[in-house]
Amino acid sequence: MKYLKILIFILNFIGIGYAFYNQEFLLGWFLIFFCIYFGYICWKKQEYVRASNFNKRTLYASNILLFFLLIIMMRLIQVQIFEREFFASRVMGQIKKTDILSGNRGTIYDSTGKRLAFNKNIYTIGVNPAAIYDRPNTLKGIVEILNQDFIKKDRDVLLNEIKRGYETGRKYKVVAKNINEREKEKLEEVIKKYKMTRNEIRFDRNIERTYYKNDFYDNIVGFIGYNYKSQSEKIGLFGIEKQYESYLKEKVLKRQNFYTRSRNLKLPTSKEFIRMNLNGNNVYTTIDNEIQFILSEEIKKKFLSSKSDEAYGIVMDPNNGKIIAATSFTTNTKKSLRNPIFQNQFEPGSTFKPIIVASAMDAGLINRKTLFDVGDGRITKYRHTIRESSRSTRGILTTEEVLKKSSNVGMVLIGDKFTNIQFEEYLKKFGLYDKTGIDFPGEIKPYTVSYKKWDGLKKSTMSFGQGIVLTPIQLITAFSAVINGGILYKPYIVEKITDESDVIIRRNIPTEVRRVINPNVSKQLREMLEDVVADGTAKRGKVEGYRVGGKTGTAQLSGKGGYLKDNYLASFIGFFPIDKPKYVVLVMFLKPKGETIFEKYGGATAAPVFGDIVRRITKTKNILSQDISSISKIKEMKKGESTKFVDVEMPDLTGFSPKDVIYIFKNTDIEIKIQGTGLVEKQFPEKGTSLEDVKEIKILLK
Incomplete structure (x- = not known):
C-alpha cells in the first residue's frame, strides 16, 4: 500500500510537469489540487483507525465535501481564469447593445418658409417569437396589436407565422411596416397596458423624405437615394439635395450601452456622454412658392395645349441674380438626373438680339436712331442668303425698328459694325463663355470657339x-444685365442655411461679376423693349395697365445635315416694371405643334404665356397697375371739393378683394357698392370707362 501511494504521487508530479510543459494549465492545476487532497487523505488515515464509528462517518463526509469543494474550485478557476474572455463576451453579448442614434435630414424651404422637402418618421414593428409564447400576457398584447385597423396583414396568418418562429427559435419577425407616428402612439398604449418589453417587441425607425408638389419642384429640389457605392445610407442624388448634401446630411452616432437582459432597463455606468445635435441643417431657397406655382401652372398649360416636346420657365430678380421660380416639363417619361434649365443648350434666336444691340450701343457703334437699309428683306453673306422672317420687313429701319420688327438683316448689319475681337469681348462680358456659377449641380460649360477660328458667316x-x-440660365442672366442698369450678377438659388436653432451658418449674397454696359444704354434698351411689346412682334405679351418689355424668339432647330424644317424653339423673355425691373421671365417651348407656321412662333406660343404669368404675379403680389396707382395716389380732398379724374380710366378689378377695391378708391369721393361674397367677378362701370363723371362703382363678388 505504501508503494502504491508513492507511485500515485510520482505519477501526479509527472502529470503536472507534462501539463504545464504542454500549456495544459487547467489539467496541471487540477493535478496539484488532487495531490494536496490525496496527501490530506493519507495524513488523516491514522485518525480513521482510532476514531469511533460516528467520527469515522464525520471524517468520510468531510472528505466527500472536500472533494466536491475541489471540483467547484476547479470550475471557478476554469471560468474565472482560463475561460474568462469567453464567458465575459457571453455576458456582454447579453447586456451590451449598440444603439445607433441618428438625427433628421435638414429641411428645404422656399423664401417664405414653406417646406419643400421634409422628413416623416415611419416605423417597422418586429416581435420576438421565442419570447412571446413563454409569456401568455404578452401573447394577449400581440393579439390586440394585430387587431388594429392599420395592420394590413391577416391576424391569423401572422399568429401562425409567429408560432412557427417560436418553434424554430426565431428571434425577430416583422408584423407591420410603414407605421406613422399617430399609429405608433396607439401601439405604445397597448405595450404599456400589457407591460411588454423591448426584448418582446420593438420599433425600427426609418426616415421617409417627403416632397411638396413634387411635379412642380422635383427638377429644382431634387431627391435622395442610395448611390452605387453604398446601399446602407441615402444621400442627395440630384438638385439642391445633392448640391447642399454636406449641410443637409444628418449625423449618425453609435454608442454602446448596457441593459438588463430583458432590455427593459439601462444599467448605470461610469461613462458620461455629451449631448450632440445630430440633425442636418436647414436650407432656405430663393424660390417663391406662389410664383413657382404660377409659372409651373401656366407653362404646363401651354406645354400640353401646344403639344410641345419640352417646356422651360424661369423667373429671376435681375437686380441680384435670385432665382424666384424655375420649372420644366417634358414628354420623356424616363427619370433623368438632369435639369434642362442648367444643362440643355439651344440656339436662342431673336431673344438674343437685345444683347447684341446693347453691346453695339455701349461700344458707340450705333444709337437708337441709327439707320439700316434692309432692302427687300434679304442679304447675302459669304454665298449664304439671310432672310427676314416677315415679308413686311423692308426698306430703311432705325435701331429701334430693327428690334421692334425683329429684323434678321438689320441685326446682320449691326453685327458688321463689330470687329470679330470686339464681338467676342462683349460675349465674354455677358458671361457667355463661362458657366454662370449657379449653386446647382451639373451646370454645363458653354461650347465656344475662339474668334480666330470663326468662319466669315459666324458673326x-x-x-x-x-x-x-x-442654356436658359445663361440667357436670362445675360438679359438681366441688359435691363438692370448694366451689371452682370451671379445667379443663385439658395438664400441661407441655418441650424436647428435658426442660427445662420451660411448666407449667399448677391455677387456682382462685372459691369457690362453703361446704365444709360440699359435705360434705353428698357424703353426700346417696351415698344417691342406695345407695338412690335411681342404684342401678345402685353398686360393691360402695366408697362412691360420683352422680346420674342423663334429659333429653327438644327439636326443632322442642317436645320430641321418646321421645328422651332418658341420663346419669350420679358420684364416688368419698366422703370425698375423686379422680375425677368423666360419661357421656352421646344417643337410646339400648330396648324399654321405662325402658331409655332414665339409671338404666338410663348408671348401670351408671359402675359398670363405677369397678370397673375401682379394680382398675387398686389402690384398695382399704372391706372390703379394713379387713383390710389390722389391726395385727400378738402371738405366740399370733388375729385376730378382727367384721362383716368376705370381699371380692371377682376380678382380683387372688396378690401383692395376700397383701398384703391379711399382717397376719392366715389361710392363703392358691394354685392355677394368672395372676389370681384363683375364691375360697373366696365374697365376702360372714363372715371371723370363716375360717382358710384358697383362690384359683384363670387
Whole structure:
C-alpha cells in the first residue's frame, strides 16, 4: 500500500510537469489540487483507525465535501481564469447593445418658409417569437396589436407565422411596416397596458423624405437615394439635395450601452456622454412658392395645349441674380438626373438680339436712331442668303425698328459694325463663355470657339441668335444685365442655411461679376423693349395697365445635315416694371405643334404665356397697375371739393378683394357698392370707362 501511494504521487508530479510543459494549465492545476487532497487523505488515515464509528462517518463526509469543494474550485478557476474572455463576451453579448442614434435630414424651404422637402418618421414593428409564447400576457398584447385597423396583414396568418418562429427559435419577425407616428402612439398604449418589453417587441425607425408638389419642384429640389457605392445610407442624388448634401446630411452616432437582459432597463455606468445635435441643417431657397406655382401652372398649360416636346420657365430678380421660380416639363417619361434649365443648350434666336444691340450701343457703334437699309428683306453673306422672317420687313429701319420688327438683316448689319475681337469681348462680358456659377449641380460649360477660328458667316448668324448655343440660365442672366442698369450678377438659388436653432451658418449674397454696359444704354434698351411689346412682334405679351418689355424668339432647330424644317424653339423673355425691373421671365417651348407656321412662333406660343404669368404675379403680389396707382395716389380732398379724374380710366378689378377695391378708391369721393361674397367677378362701370363723371362703382363678388 505504501508503494502504491508513492507511485500515485510520482505519477501526479509527472502529470503536472507534462501539463504545464504542454500549456495544459487547467489539467496541471487540477493535478496539484488532487495531490494536496490525496496527501490530506493519507495524513488523516491514522485518525480513521482510532476514531469511533460516528467520527469515522464525520471524517468520510468531510472528505466527500472536500472533494466536491475541489471540483467547484476547479470550475471557478476554469471560468474565472482560463475561460474568462469567453464567458465575459457571453455576458456582454447579453447586456451590451449598440444603439445607433441618428438625427433628421435638414429641411428645404422656399423664401417664405414653406417646406419643400421634409422628413416623416415611419416605423417597422418586429416581435420576438421565442419570447412571446413563454409569456401568455404578452401573447394577449400581440393579439390586440394585430387587431388594429392599420395592420394590413391577416391576424391569423401572422399568429401562425409567429408560432412557427417560436418553434424554430426565431428571434425577430416583422408584423407591420410603414407605421406613422399617430399609429405608433396607439401601439405604445397597448405595450404599456400589457407591460411588454423591448426584448418582446420593438420599433425600427426609418426616415421617409417627403416632397411638396413634387411635379412642380422635383427638377429644382431634387431627391435622395442610395448611390452605387453604398446601399446602407441615402444621400442627395440630384438638385439642391445633392448640391447642399454636406449641410443637409444628418449625423449618425453609435454608442454602446448596457441593459438588463430583458432590455427593459439601462444599467448605470461610469461613462458620461455629451449631448450632440445630430440633425442636418436647414436650407432656405430663393424660390417663391406662389410664383413657382404660377409659372409651373401656366407653362404646363401651354406645354400640353401646344403639344410641345419640352417646356422651360424661369423667373429671376435681375437686380441680384435670385432665382424666384424655375420649372420644366417634358414628354420623356424616363427619370433623368438632369435639369434642362442648367444643362440643355439651344440656339436662342431673336431673344438674343437685345444683347447684341446693347453691346453695339455701349461700344458707340450705333444709337437708337441709327439707320439700316434692309432692302427687300434679304442679304447675302459669304454665298449664304439671310432672310427676314416677315415679308413686311423692308426698306430703311432705325435701331429701334430693327428690334421692334425683329429684323434678321438689320441685326446682320449691326453685327458688321463689330470687329470679330470686339464681338467676342462683349460675349465674354455677358458671361457667355463661362458657366454662370449657379449653386446647382451639373451646370454645363458653354461650347465656344475662339474668334480666330470663326468662319466669315459666324458673326453674322450670331447677331440674330443662331450659330451660338446657350442654356436658359445663361440667357436670362445675360438679359438681366441688359435691363438692370448694366451689371452682370451671379445667379443663385439658395438664400441661407441655418441650424436647428435658426442660427445662420451660411448666407449667399448677391455677387456682382462685372459691369457690362453703361446704365444709360440699359435705360434705353428698357424703353426700346417696351415698344417691342406695345407695338412690335411681342404684342401678345402685353398686360393691360402695366408697362412691360420683352422680346420674342423663334429659333429653327438644327439636326443632322442642317436645320430641321418646321421645328422651332418658341420663346419669350420679358420684364416688368419698366422703370425698375423686379422680375425677368423666360419661357421656352421646344417643337410646339400648330396648324399654321405662325402658331409655332414665339409671338404666338410663348408671348401670351408671359402675359398670363405677369397678370397673375401682379394680382398675387398686389402690384398695382399704372391706372390703379394713379387713383390710389390722389391726395385727400378738402371738405366740399370733388375729385376730378382727367384721362383716368376705370381699371380692371377682376380678382380683387372688396378690401383692395376700397383701398384703391379711399382717397376719392366715389361710392363703392358691394354685392355677394368672395372676389370681384363683375364691375360697373366696365374697365376702360372714363372715371371723370363716375360717382358710384358697383362690384359683384363670387
